[in-house]
Structures are given as structure tokens and as C-alpha cells.
Amino acid sequence: MKVVTSFLVIFALYFTFAHTKPSGLMVKDSSSEWHLLEEGNNSFVKNPQFAKQGAKLAAAQNPRCVVVTCSDSRVPPELVFQQGLGELFVARVAGPVADDVVIDSTEYAVGHFDVNTIVVLGHSNCGAVIGALKHLKQNGGQLDPIAPGHLNAVLIPIEKAILAAGIDIYAPNALELSIRANISYVANQLLTQSTKISAALKSGKITIIGAECDLKTGKVQKQFSLTSKDAP
Numbered sequence: 001m002k003v004v005t006s007f008l009v010i011f012a013l014y015f016t017f018a019h020t021k022p023s024g025l026m027v028k029d030s031s032s033e034w035h036l037l038e039e040g041n042n043s044f045v046k047n048p049q050f051a052k053q054g055a056k057l058a059a060a061q062n063p064r065c066v067v068v069t070c071s072d073s074r075v076p077p078e079l080v081f082q083q084g085l086g087e088l089f090v091a092r093v094a095g096p097v098a099d100d101v102v103i104d105s106t107e108y109a110v111g112h113f114d115v116n117t118i119v120v121l122g123h124s125n126c127g128a129v130i131g132a133l134k135h136l137k138q139n140g141g142q143l144d145p146i147a148p149g150h151l152n153a154v155l156i157p158i159e160k161a162i163l164a165a166g167i168d169i170y171a172p173n174a175l176e177l178s179i180r181a182n183i184s185y186v187a188n189q190l191l192t193q194s195t196k197i198s199a200a201l202k203s204g205k206i207t208i209i210g211a212e213c214d215l216k217t218g219k220v221q222k223q224f225s226l227t228s229k230d231a232p
């Protein structure tokens with residue numbers, strides 16, 4: 001009986017330790033995260049600046065700038081550019097990539113608001129571009145012939161941008177060059193896949209700016225500016 005009891009105790013201890021994560025790897029309680037978000041929202045609602053602008057903006061918006069940028073949590077355009085409520089119309093998706101939703105959203109803003117600037121904003125050390133380079137290397141520098149799944153909805157467009165730019169994917173500066181190539185590629189997609197955006201550029205209503213944010217410094221560097229003379 002003692003042998004059985006000892007075995008059960010040892011088994012229980014093993015089960016406990018085997019299924020207990022080290023303190024450094026503990027998953028945060030989602031309810032705690034939500035509580036922090038609620039506290040932040042309460043502070044936001046009580047902010048005098050919001051009280052002044054909130055009611056006015058609730059009726060309508062008229063941002064003058066569209067920002068197409070990456071979903072990366074370290075590059076929130078409202079903070080990077082120090083802009084307030086109603087000042088930026090933002091389309092965020094990993095990469096960024098310009099799928100139909102991003103293009104349609106941008107086109108909507110250009111057609112309905114007094115938008116005069118579209119910024120395509122990439123950033124240093126972009127995980128999506130890193131993934132695209134890795135994927136290209138795995139496939140010998142060729143696009144995945146099958147390209148199944150939602151992940152490739154992000155990677156393949158970036159890979160196309162890299163290949164279109166003729167970048168040596170094994171070069172030491174391949175990541176930096178690929179980030180810039182993707183910014184240009186997205187800007188070109190906005191123009192070639194939307195007649196409304198292209199017409200707005202051609203008429204001089206908008207300017208399209210490509211820029212990159214340095215994650216270490218927060219500095220945004222303009223890469224190029226497209227005006228009416230650059231319209232397709």
C-alpha cells in the first residue's frame with residue numbers, strides 16, 4: 001500500500017511540474033489585458049482634448065492624409081506623426097501589402113474626403129519582408145508555384161516586389177533594399193489598380209509619398225514623392 005501511495009505522490013508531483021510553465025513564460029490573463037485596455041479607454045474618454053473633438057467628429061470626418069502602413073505594433077502612424085483624432089485615414093496590414101481591401105479603402109478616402117496626401121509607410125526590420133526573403137530563399141529565388149494559405153497573401157506580394165526590383169536576396173543589404181522596393185511596389189499598385197487614385201494624382205489633387213520609419217530612432221525618412229507628372 002505504501003508503495004502505491006508513494007507512486008501516486010511522485011506521479012502527482014511529476015504531473016504538476018510537467019504542466020507548469022516557468023514564471024517567465026506565463027501567458028498573461030486576457031482579462032487583465034482587457035482591464036488595462038478599459039483603464040486606458042476611460043482615460044481617453046476623460047481627456048479634455050477628446051471632449052472638445054469627440055462630439056464634432058462623431059458626425060463626420062474629413063482627414064487630409066491617408067497612411068497605408070504595416071500592422072506592426074511599433075509603428076502606429078498617429079503616434080509616429082503625432083496626429084490627433086480625425087487627421088489620418090489609416091489602412092494597416094502586414095508588410096504593408098496593397099490587396100483589394102487596402103486599395104478600395106484608400107480609393108474611398110480619396111473620393112470622399114479632402115485628401116491631398118497618401119503616405120505608404122514601411123519600417124526597418126520588417127518581419128513580413130524578412131519572411132518574404134526567407135520564403136524566396138527556400139524556393140531558390142522563385143515564387144512559390146502553389147502559394148496556398150493566408151500567410152502567402154502577405155508574403156507573395158512582397159516577394160513579387162523584391163523580384164521586380166532585381167534584388168540579390170543573398171546580399172548583406174537585401175532586407176533594407178527589399179523594404180524600400182516594397183514601399184515603391186505598393187505605391188505603384190495604388191496607381192495602376194485604381195483609376196480614381198491615378199486620376200487624383202494626375203489632376204494634382206494628391207501626392208503619393210513613400211517613406212520608411214526607423215524603429216530604433218522613430219525617424220521617418222521620405223524615399224520618394226509622386227506628383228502629377230508621375231501619373232501613369
